[in-house]
Amino acid sequence: MSTTADIREAVTSCPEAAAGGATLVCGTRPELIKLAPLVRLFGDGCSVVYTGQHYDESLYSRIRVDLPPSNRFHELGVGGGRRGDQLGRTISAVDEVLAAHRARVVIVQGDTTSALAGALAANAHSLPLVHVEAGLRSHDRAMPEEHNRVLIDHLADLCCAPTGLNRENLLAENVPAERIVVTGNTVVEALHTALPPACEREAVLAARGLVRDGYALATLHRPENVDDPGPLALILKELGRLPVPVVFPLHPRTAKSVTRFGLGRLLEPLVVLEPQAYPAFLALAAEAAVLVSDSGGIQEEASVLKRPVIVVRRSTERPEIAGTFGVRVPAGPRIGEEAARWLEDVAGHRERLRYLPSPYGDGTAAARIAAAAGSVPVHRTGSAAAG
Ligand code: UDP
Numbered sequence: 241m242s243t244t245a246d247i248r249e250a251v252t253s254c255p256e257a258a259a260g261g262a263t264l265v266c267g268t269r270p271e272l273i274k275l276a277p278l279v280r281l282f283g284d285g286c287s288v289v290y291t292g293q294h295y296d297e298s299l300y301s302r303i304r305v306d307l308p309p310s311n312r313f314h315e316l317g318v319g320g321g322r323r324g325d326q327l328g329r330t331i332s333a334v335d336e337v338l339a340a341h342r343a344r345v346v347i348v349q350g351d352t353t354s355a356l357a358g359a360l361a362a363n364a365h366s367l368p369l370v371h372v373e374a375g376l377r378s379h380d381r382a383m384p385e386e387h388n389r390v391l392i393d394h395l396a397d398l399c400c401a402p403t404g405l406n407r408e409n410l411l412a413e414n415v416p417a418e419r420i421v422v423t424g425n426t427v428v429e430a431l432h433t434a435l436p437p438a439c440e441r442e443a444v445l446a447a448r449g450l451v452r453d454g455y456a457l458a459t460l461h462r463p464e465n466v467d468d469p470g471p472l473a474l475i476l477k478e479l480g481r482l483p484v485p486v487v488f489p490l491h492p493r494t495a496k497s498v499t500r501f502g503l504g505r506l507l508e509p510l511v512v513l514e515p516q517a518y519p520a521f522l523a524l525a526a527e528a529a530v531l532v533s534d535s536g537g538i539q540e541e542a543s544v545l546k547r548p549v550i551v552v553r554r555s556t557e558r559p560e561i562a563g564t565f566g567v568r569v570p571a572g573p574r575i576g577e578e579a580a581r582w583l584e585d586v587a588g589h590r591e592r593l594r595y596l597p598s599p600y601g602d603g604t605a606a607a608r609i610a611a612a613a614g615s616v617p618v619h620r621t622g623s624a625a626a627g
């Protein structure tokens with residue numbers, strides 16, 4: 241296995257990379273977190289285009305500070321508005337950057353509007369496209385993210401699949417095997433870099449009057465859970481009834497819904513926090529008795545932190561943790577039932593989960609992706625000029 245330094249050397253000493261390097265397009269908190277290991281690896285050999293899809297200070301600024309410094313960081317500020325309008329404006333803005341700054345390869349991560357816009361802009365410039373976190377499928381066509389994933393995977397010249405199952409999903413859709421590489425997920429090394437040591441984690445807990453294994457940590461932000469008062473009220477009631485303190489970093493989307501639906505009193509039993517900086521959030525997650533979340537990234541992180549996670553979703557594109565670290569439940573009483581199961585023997589579950597490997601790899605995903613991206617063939621299918 242090559243070391244990070246070898247790969248960085250190989251990528252940045254390649255003449256084509258030197259001529260332009262990699263351009264990473266992202267626009268949300270999880271993308272910033274999961275692309276940080278690649279930015280760290282590429283150093284000055286890459287530029288980052290931040291579209292501004294997440295523009296709320298609490299989601300952006302607190303995570304941006306942890307991104308390794310890059311000489312070339314373009315902020316587009318094209319967040320907000322209707323999805324179609326945002327997609328159009330983002331393609332156009334990324335297109336401008338790609339026209340002004342030569343790239344050898346464009347890298348997008350995940351399933352957001354920003355990732356799809358980056359993929360389409362790369363395609364319009366006939367630039368090779370690398371999709372990080374390829375091949376995830378929820379098979380839930382009501383989720384815009386599912387359509388984004390499929391579209392990006394089929395546009396990509398290189399699909400970096402975190403797991404073997406993700407590779408199988410791609411093969412089932414006739415993506416050629418030579419376009420797929422199984423890499424693991426960069427969240428593993430992102431987490432290892434950001435997780436504070438035990439003594440600092442203890443201080444984070446002490447500052448909030450919490451003790452290890454004595455509380456639950458919950459996050460919610462998916463439209464299916466927070467855009468209607470019914471499911472949101474059901475989930476908040478369940479969280480409020482848990483027999484331990486529930487720490488609840490409140491996502492801005494959820495905060496707006498709570499206000500709009502008049503559900504503020506359901507927050508009263510919870511320890512409501514602002515969205516946390518990544519290290520502080522990981523400190524809280526590592527020491528929690530149980531996690532309750534509808535987040536994609538937190539499902540993966542649970543398997544690295546060896547914590548149980550109750551996934552409140554009607555579908556998941558991450559079935560790898562089912563039956564080990566994770567259990568999926570609908571909004572409603574199953575949340576409390578599953579939490580009770582984990583809470584009845586926290587120490588025993590901690591011991592059992594400790595030895596289970598994460599399905600998302602060993603922390604070498606970024607190195608594998610960088611190596612594979614360095615050898616993506618440069619294709620020329622046309623010009624960026626309108627035909
Ligand atoms: N996260 C964070 N602070 C918080 C809540 C979450 O840093 O207060 C991190 C979390 O550890 C994970 C990511 O944000 O890495 C998940 O982002 P989100 O839930 O917004 O998106 P998803 O993963 O569902 O795409």
